[in-house]
Amino acid sequence: MPGHPAAGPVEAPDGEPILSFREVTKSFGSTVAVNQVSVDLVAGEIHALVGENGAGKSTLIRVLAGDYTADSGEIMLNGRAVRFTHPREAIEHGVGCVHQIPMFVPNLSVTENLLLGVPYERRRAGLIDWRAEHRAARADLAEVGLTVDPRTALETLRAHERQLVAVARALKRGLIVLVLDEVTASLSEPEVRILHQVVRNLRDRGVTIIYISHRLDEIFRLADRVTVMRDGKRVATLAVEGLSQKEVAGHIVGTAIDHLFARKTTAVAATREQPVLAVRGLGDGKLDDISFDLQPGEILGVSGLGGSGRTRLLHCLFGVHGFSTGEILIDGKRCRFRDAADALAAGVALVTEDRQEDGYVQTLPVWQNVTLPWARRFSRFGLLNLAEERKTAAESTARLDVRMPAITALMTQLSGGNQQKAIFSRWIANPIKILLLDEPTHGVDIRSKAQIYEIIRSLAGEGVAVIIVSSELEEFEAMCNRVLLLREGKMIGEIEGEQISKDAILHTLLAEN
Amino acid sequence: MGPPPAHESRAQTEDSGGWAGSLGALSRRYDLGALAPIIFFILLIVGFSAAEPVYFPTADNFTAILNNGAVLAILACGLTVVLVVDEFDLSVGASATFGGSLSAVLDAQANWNLALVILAVVGCGIVIGLINGILITKFRIPALIATIGVSSLLVGFSLWITDYRVIFTGYSEAFTQLGRWSLGGIQAPVFYLLVCAILLAIGLRYTATGRHMHAAGGNRAASRMSGIRVERMVVAAFVISAVLGALAGMVYTARQASLTPEFGVVFLLPAFAAAFLGSVTLTRRTFHILGTVLGVYLIETGTVGLLIFGAPAFTQQLFAGAVLILATIGARYRGRDSGA
Numbered sequence: 051m052p053g054h055p056a057a058g059p060v061e062a063p064d065g066e067p068i069l070s071f072r073e074v075t076k077s078f079g080s081t082v083a084v085n086q087v088s089v090d091l092v093a094g095e096i097h098a099l100v101g102e103n104g105a106g107k108s109t110l111i112r113v114l115a116g117d118y119t120a121d122s123g124e125i126m127l128n129g130r131a132v133r134f135t136h137p138r139e140a141i142e143h144g145v146g147c148v149h150q151i152p153m154f155v156p157n158l159s160v161t162e163n164l165l166l167g168v169p170y171e172r173r174r175a176g177l178i179d180w181r182a183e184h185r186a187a188r189a190d191l192a193e194v195g196l197t198v199d200p201r202t203a204l205e206t207l208r209a210h211e212r213q214l215v216a217v218a219r220a221l222k223r224g225l226i227v228l229v230l231d232e233v234t235a236s237l238s239e240p241e242v243r244i245l246h247q248v249v250r251n252l253r254d255r256g257v258t259i260i261y262i263s264h265r266l267d268e269i270f271r272l273a274d275r276v277t278v279m280r281d282g283k284r285v286a287t288l289a290v291e292g293l294s295q296k297e298v299a300g301h302i303v304g305t306a307i308d309h310l311f312a313r314k315t316t317a318v319a320a321t322r323e324q325p326v327l328a329v330r331g332l333g334d335g336k337l338d339d340i341s342f343d344l345q346p347g348e349i350l351g352v353s354g355l356g357g358s359g360r361t362r363l364l365h366c367l368f369g370v371h372g373f374s375t376g377e378i379l380i381d382g383k384r385c386r387f388r389d390a391a392d393a394l395a396a397g398v399a400l401v402t403e404d405r406q407e408d409g410y411v412q413t414l415p416v417w418q419n420v421t422l423p424w425a426r427r428f429s430r431f432g433l434l435n436l437a438e439e440r441k442t443a444a445e446s447t448a449r450l451d452v453r454m455p456a457i458t459a460l461m462t463q464l465s466g467g468n469q470q471k472a473i474f475s476r477w478i479a480n481p482i483k484i485l486l487l488d489e490p491t492h493g494v495d496i497r498s499k500a501q502i503y504e505i506i507r508s509l510a511g512e513g514v515a516v517i518i519v520s521s522e523l524e525e526f527e528a529m530c531n532r533v534l535l536l537r538e539g540k541m542i543g544e545i546e547g548e549q550i551s552k553d554a555i556l557h558t559l560l561a562e563n
Numbered sequence: 564m565g566p567p568p569a570h571e572s573r574a575q576t577e578d579s580g581g582w583a584g585s586l587g588a589l590s591r592r593y594d595l596g597a598l599a600p601i602i603f604f605i606l607l608i609v610g611f612s613a614a615e616p617v618y619f620p621t622a623d624n625f626t627a628i629l630n631n632g633a634v635l636a637i638l639a640c641g642l643t644v645v646l647v648v649d650e651f652d653l654s655v656g657a658s659a660t661f662g663g664s665l666s667a668v669l670d671a672q673a674n675w676n677l678a679l680v681i682l683a684v685v686g687c688g689i690v691i692g693l694i695n696g697i698l699i700t701k702f703r704i705p706a707l708i709a710t711i712g713v714s715s716l717l718v719g720f721s722l723w724i725t726d727y728r729v730i731f732t733g734y735s736e737a738f739t740q741l742g743r744w745s746l747g748g749i750q751a752p753v754f755y756l757l758v759c760a761i762l763l764a765i766g767l768r769y770t771a772t773g774r775h776m777h778a779a780g781g782n783r784a785a786s787r788m789s790g791i792r793v794e795r796m797v798v799a800a801f802v803i804s805a806v807l808g809a810l811a812g813m814v815y816t817a818r819q820a821s822l823t824p825e826f827g828v829v830f831l832l833p834a835f836a837a838a839f840l841g842s843v844t845l846t847r848r849t850f851h852i853l854g855t856v857l858g859v860y861l862i863e864t865g866t867v868g869l870l871i872f873g874a875p876a877f878t879q880q881l882f883a884g885a886v887l888i889l890a891t892i893g894a895r896y897r898g899r900d901s902g903a
Contacts (some may be wrong), residue, residue, distance in 0.1 A: 370788065391790040400788060408788045413781035413849070422778060423789040426771040433769045 146220025238356030354536035467498025633752030641807030659827030662809025688806030696798030742818030
């Protein structure tokens with residue numbers, strides 16, 4: 051990948067394997083989640099594990115970590131067959147796991163979190179010697195390049211710092227194999243870089259790393275080898291060097307994927323006398339003098355590092371965050387929304403970044419989540435026409451190929467990609483003018499990702515103006531007509547048309563910074 | 564990862580999670596858990612009938628249970644709406660106290676016209692609900708604290724306006740008839756309950772407001788981002804609860820033709836017990852009106868049965884308390900793994 055340090059030399063797999071899965075099988079009822087999977091990992095490699103949601107990656111890892119017990123097959127660690135029945139045993143044998151959201155007690159100090167579940171050994175007169183514990187913690191943190199004060203509460207740390215604390219915690223216990231499961235899912239680009247550097251350092255010290263990620267570009271930046279899983283089976287284990295993203299994507303979905311990330315945009319009638327959205331000098335103390343126009347059918351990207359105010363900009367436009375200066379014009383009319391209800395009434399919709407947090411209602415079935423923002427439309431004489439409502443939701447979700455057990459299923463029963471498609475289907479049967487997207491493919495598998503790109507393009511094709519905020523810079527390249535670059539609340543540049551590329555964006559964002 | 568979150572019985576495709584063995588399979592197939600309260604109800608009736616074949620299984624006795632449970636059920640239906648938006652109303656018993664006291668004072672002492680009495684009670688209910696709702700949404704006081712505070716205020720006001728006295732004389736005929744008219748042995752409160760329950764059940768399921776209340780109870784942030792005015796839903800729920808509480812108190816007073824200030828507090832615990840029991844009846848964990856009404860009558864049946872059985876009075880307290888705790892455990896076990 052241009053612009054990034056090369057992923058170290060590929061360790062020939064002929065070295066003595068440190069960890070081997072041998073025909074591991076695990077079923078749940080009639081579903082075979084992991085089917086006769088064999089793979090060898092050598093010491094000191096970064097081994098990426100990829101596959102769609104439900105491909106069996108997590109199950110395989112959970113068998114390794116002792117969360118599940120395999121039905122058959124075995125796992126060899128350092129030449130000995132191991133069979134962990136409890137996560138604690140895995141940790142004691144040098145297998146550490148760090149997940150997307152590490153398990154911590156947020157209001158306890160970093161030191162206390164590092165020591166969760168292990169006895170406090172530094173004592174003085176029978177009491178915990180906190181000074182010694184903090185000193186030891188500081189040394190542990192230095193191992194992963196962290197210089198935070200171990201006495202501070204964990205919740206005050208930034209996302210990538212917490213991930214690093216989790217790594218340090220695993221390291222403390224004599225690490226042989228470290229599993230990193232979607233650890234960068236909620237990190238910004240510079241944070242990802244810091245984390246990657248720590249991972250490379252660990253590899254160089256001989257730790258074997260299993261790296262799970264939905265973001266293919268990460269694998270190319272970091273991993274030495276990659277194992278692809280599909281439908282519970284291992285379909286390929288390949289050296290990353292010389293491999294293309296398209297090849298890997300093809301293995302993941304089982305068919306060749308053409309142009310998944312290829313640039314495909316539609317020309318926008320820029321000559322229209324009035325933009326659908328005009329932002330003039332918008333500011334709220336953090337955002338500063340943001341101005342831009344948006345034409346119907348245009349896809350505008352907003353790029354910036356963490357803390358650039360990207361999400362805040364969307365929230366201002368959606369009426370859920372106030373602003374102090376400037377104005378927002380929709381179809382030339384000045385708008386000042388009090389809340390999301392006002393924004394929706396004016397034809398402005400938002401797909402939020404964190405689905406679980408504020409994207410859908412866990413206790414309502416899929417169809418009611420699809421109609422959530424506009425259930426009122428099915429009201430006749432005060433009563434909802436539930437049959438009609440359900441039918442509309444079924445049609446919308448079918449059009450977006452949402453895979454689910456039934457339209458009456460709970461959202462939580464759907465995979466991340468299907469949840470996101472269900473959320474998008476809200477705007478199929480309901481006309482909107484402006485669609486605001488905050489990380490639209492966050493935690494979504496590769497097939498759904500391609501589908502979501504298509505959905506966004508087709509909505510734009512119907513004349514909806516779209517604003518995308520994303521940390522995945524390829525998305526801008528694939529879809530956007532124009533990209534605004536933000537840094538610390540200010541617009542620092544704009545890239546248009548064919549000029550849009552990951553490198554161009556990064557170049558501007560990181561320049562003189 | 565815990566068990567999947569709870570939901571209405573419509574989502575039958577749901578996997579019920581870690582249930583073991585064949586009982587688990589059976590339960591997944593037929594959702595025995597959701598029927599457990601009803602099975603318990605039937606066993607209760609069968610048990611009491613077998614134990615007291617002369618006194619328990621009689622038409623008179625069942626009619627009496629129906630009549631006696633109605634006031635509690637009206638109040639519990641209002642409470643259910645607050646539980647749907649995922650809040651608590653510990654002042655609902657005190658709303659009944661205040662509604663009863665106010666109606667007694669206005670009718671028996673001030674000789675107001677019945678229609679005006681009813682209007683005054685409803686008006687006070689609206690004000691109580693607004694105060695609860697605004698304390699919780701605007702001032703962000705936890706519902707537990709806000710409604711305990713309001714509850715104490717209401718009991719205080721009730722003692723103030725009644726001057727600490729039991730009011731047992733001076734009621735107008737029209738007022739007592741409000742709680743006493745009957746049709747085929749079934750008394751007025753049962754008909755009021757029927758109207759309230761049907762309206763609320765339809766409102767919660769078949770109106771946009773009801774849907775929005777369910778959504779607000781399920782995920783505040785997501786509802787807000789979907790354009791639902793969550794605060795309004797919460798305030799509305801508290802208003803419904805307080806109005807029904809106050810009306811229940813008035814009907815109770817009319818039926819007794821006697822008022823002991825503070826009487827309403829005894830409604831609080833059984834109302835919660837009934838609603839929680841109802842939330843795991845027929846559904847996985849959703850508060851709903853039919854469930855609440857069934858819950859009330861289960862508790863009422865148990866109480867009456869124990870009385871006929873000659874159990875000492877404290878057994879009723881034990882019964883209601885046990886039902887509340889078991890129902891809550893049931894709700895948690897079958898229900899969502901976080902929040903609540």
